[in-house]
Amino acid sequence: MSTLPVPAIRITHASKSFNRRAKALDGVNATIAVGECVGLLGASGSGKSTLLRSICGLERLDGKSSAVELFGQPLQTGGVLSPDIRALRRQTGIIFQQFNLVGRMNVLSNVLTGLLPGMPLWRSLAGRFTDAEHLQALQALDSVGLADYAFQRASTLSGGQQQRAAVARALLQGARILLADEPVSSLDPESARRVMDLLHHLNRSQGMTLVVSLHNVTMARRYCDRIIALRAGELVFDGPPLELDDTKLRFLYGSSSEELLTEHDPLDAPPLPLPVSHQTEVLAA
Numbered sequence: 001m002s003t004l005p006v007p008a009i010r011i012t013h014a015s016k017s018f019n020r021r022a023k024a025l026d027g028v029n030a031t032i033a034v035g036e037c038v039g040l041l042g043a044s045g046s047g048k049s050t051l052l053r054s055i056c057g058l059e060r061l062d063g064k065s066s067a068v069e070l071f072g073q074p075l076q077t078g079g080v081l082s083p084d085i086r087a088l089r090r091q092t093g094i095i096f097q098q099f100n101l102v103g104r105m106n107v108l109s110n111v112l113t114g115l116l117p118g119m120p121l122w123r124s125l126a127g128r129f130t131d132a133e134h135l136q137a138l139q140a141l142d143s144v145g146l147a148d149y150a151f152q153r154a155s156t157l158s159g160g161q162q163q164r165a166a167v168a169r170a171l172l173q174g175a176r177i178l179l180a181d182e183p184v185s186s187l188d189p190e191s192a193r194r195v196m197d198l199l200h201h202l203n204r205s206q207g208m209t210l211v212v213s214l215h216n217v218t219m220a221r222r223y224c225d226r227i228i229a230l231r232a233g234e235l236v237f238d239g240p241p242l243e244l245d246d247t248k249l250r251f252l253y254g255s256s257s258e259e260l261l262t263e264h265d266p267l268d269a270p271p272l273p274l275p276v277s278h279q280t281e282v283l284a285a
């Protein structure tokens with residue numbers, strides 16, 4: 001008897017309403033295999049962030065039949081978070097459009113905060129890190145091309161550098177799934193490409209499962225193996241990028257689709273050499 005591999009993420013009947021308004025998520029089902037690179041598309045307000053937040057337990061789903069499992073373990077069932085939520089969250093790094101770094105702290109200290117959820121309370125309150133942990137954090141920064149910025153205040157970094165520091169924090173945390181919520185929306189095209197190249201490289205070289213919500217359809221087609229698209233909270237497309245044709249885009253984006261269909265590729269220059277050198281060591285550490 002053959003046994004199916006355990007998926008990285010299984011989402012079952014995911015529904016969510018806020019303040020009794022229209023559903024932000026409406027019965028979404030999806031299974032994402034370990035090592036997949038999935039682009040999440042949909043117009044503004046279609047439910048992308050709510051889905052990503054539900055996958056890491058920052059949002060509780062509605063309804064008894066709703067569930068999210070990570071690597072076969074329940075993260076939330078019927079809107080109730082698992083008692084193991086802390087351990088499960090450590091496996092899931094999330095990066096946001098606005099980086100979420102503490103600007104007045106240096107970059108290394110920001111990256112070290114990735115270790116806090118896994119530390120005993122007394123040590124996390126004291127904010128004490130060992131020499132080995134400092135070394136790991138430096139390696140994580142090196143792996144995203146930021147070793148030279150370790151002792152600089154986070155607020156002095158460019159947007160793209162801050163986003164890469166946020167990725168280093170997720171690496172140090174030991175995340176096996178990376179959820180990225182519009183990670184390049186506020187970046188210039190060159191910085192956007194470096195961040196997407198980095199995420200793609202982590203996916204390909206480390207088997208990191210990646211789910212990334214994007215506003216740019218061209219970018220999603222370029223980097224992702226699979227697209228999941230939401231419309232008013234419903235999953236309306238799940239398939240390879242090539243199958244997402246103009247008719248489906250018009251259905252997804254309505255009146256703003258014409259803009260998307262004629263958008264130029266912001267990444268039309270050839271990819272840069274990867275800034276990544278040491279992920280293997282970081283993840284093995």
Ligand SMILES: Nc1ncnc2c1ncn2[C@@H]1O[C@H](COP(=O)(O)OP(=O)(O)OP(=O)(O)O)[C@@H](O)[C@H]1O
Nearest residue numbers: 018019023024042043044045046047048049050051
């Ligand atoms: N905390 C909240 N309280 C009330 N309504 C919310 C909350 N979070 C999301 N919503 C609503 O849920 C719907 C889906 O929002 P969500 O942020 O998930 O969409 P999105 O696809 O990520 O949008 P965008 O691309 O603009 O970020 C929207 O109507 C939004 O207003």
